[in-house]
Amino acid sequence: WGYLAGRFPPGLPVFLVIILCWICQVWCLMFIIVNRLCILLSPKHRVSTLAPGVFMICFFNSIPTACIWIPAQLQISHHIIEVDRWWDKTEKGIYLLLDFFLNALFVYVVKKRLVDFGLQKYHRVMQFNLRIIFVSLAMDVMLMGMTFLPNAFIYTQFHPVTYIVKLQIEIAMS
Numbered sequence: 001w002g003y004l005a006g007r008f009p010p011g012l013p014v015f016l017v018i019i020l021c022w023i024c025q026v027w028c029l030m031f032i033i034v035n036r037l038c039i040l041l042s043p044k045h046r047v048s049t050l051a052p053g054v055f056m057i058c059f060f061n062s063i064p065t066a067c068i069w070i071p072a073q074l075q076i077s078h079h080i081i082e083v084d085r086w087w088d089k090t091e092k093g094i095y096l097l098l099d100f101f102l103n104a105l106f107v108y109v110v111k112k113r114l115v116d117f118g119l120q121k122y123h124r125v126m127q128f129n130l131r132i133i134f135v136s137l138a139m140d141v142m143l144m145g146m147t148f149l150p151n152a153f154i155y156t157q158f159h160p161v162t163y164i165v166k167l168q169i170e171i172a173m174s
Contacts (some may be wrong), residue, residue, distance in 0.1 A: 010073065010074070011074075012070065012074065015069070015070045015073045015074065016070065018156075019065070019066045019069055019070060020066075021160075022065075022159060023062045023065070023066065025159075025160070025163040025167075026058065026062070026095060026163070027058050027062070028167070029099075029163060029166055029167060029170060030054055030058055030095075030098065030099070030102070031051075031054070032167070032170045032171075032174070033099070033102040033103065033106065033170060034050060034051050034054050034102065036106060036170070036173065036174055037050060037102065037105060037106055037109065038050065038051065040106070040109045040110065040113060041109060042113075054098065054102070057094070057098055058098075061091055061094050061095070064087060064091075065087065065088075065091050068080065068083055068084050068087045069084055069087075069088070071084075072084030085147070088147045089144060089147050089148075092140065092143055092144040092147060093144065095140065096137065096140040096141065096144060099136065099137060099140055100137060103133045103136065103137070106129075106173075107126065107129065107130060107133070110122065110125075110126055110129070111126060114126075129173050132169045132172060132173060133169075133173075135165075135169060136165075136166050136169045136170075139162045139165050139166055140162070140166075142158070142162070143155075143158060143159060143162045146158050146159075
């Protein structure tokens with residue numbers, strides 16, 4: 001907020017703090033979903049592959065994001081700014097697919113382990129979860145759509161809102 005209001009001049013420290021906050025938001029959100037899944041998954045080999053797999057995807061997505069976004073914001077070169085425009089959309093697409101996969105796995109596990117065994121009280125909970133998963137994925141799509149806007153500040157302001165809403169959704173699902 002201070003950067004957008006002009007209280008902090010653009011520079012490496014400001015952009016480093018912003019990107020670290022964004023990375024923390026995304027990682028926390030993904031690992032809330034992973035932890036929720038780990039509670040429900042029974043074979044431990046699935047649990048032991050799910051968390052490291054998500055970690056690797058987040059790690060290998062976050063490093064290029066930081067390495068591309070900061071120089072683009074510092075306007076090092078026109079080429080890096082163009083790469084950042086392309087990478088930003090790609091990064092959001094990767095997180096959208098990861099979020100979709102993890103939520104689809106959650107719905108599948110809940111249906112298979114609870115609803116299919118006749119526990120009908122979980123049917124309404126599952127319907128609720130499907131609706132808020134749709135809202136969560138719609139937030140990802142809207143965030144991705146913000147990357148196409150000519151004014152990057154709108155995207156910068158919408159990013160934290162998206163992840164706060166998604167965090168509230170994950171808390172509601174837990």
